Amino acid sequence: MSAQTELPQAASETTGSCCSPSGSCHSGGAAEAPQGSVTTVYEVTGMTCGHCEGAVSDEISELAGVSSVKAVAATGQVTVVSEAPLDEAAVRAAVDEAGYELVGVKA
Secondary structure, eight states: OOOOOOOOOOGGGTSSOSSOTTSOSSOSSOOOOOTTOEEEEEEEESOOSHHHHHHHHHHHHTSTTEEEEEEETTTTEEEEEESSOOOHHHHHHHHHHHTOEEEEEOO
């Protein structure tokens, strides 16, 4: 006598990529901005995939005061929520460290 166990298959296992249902290596969106925080959208060139998004997000996340980062390779936009306005030179250095180029701040 043998028993078979069937495990329910999660939706993420049947759609998207191995990373997530949406095909991104990172979770959905940036967290909601806490009250009194600053949201800035930067334009970054060179990102082409979820790995690129992660590299940029990881480097910017290390800056003091940053509470969330959402990079989108398809648009080249990186949305950063921070306690106070960030020094653009520091953000540029973080993006450079990740191997990409900060081309400006979206107005």
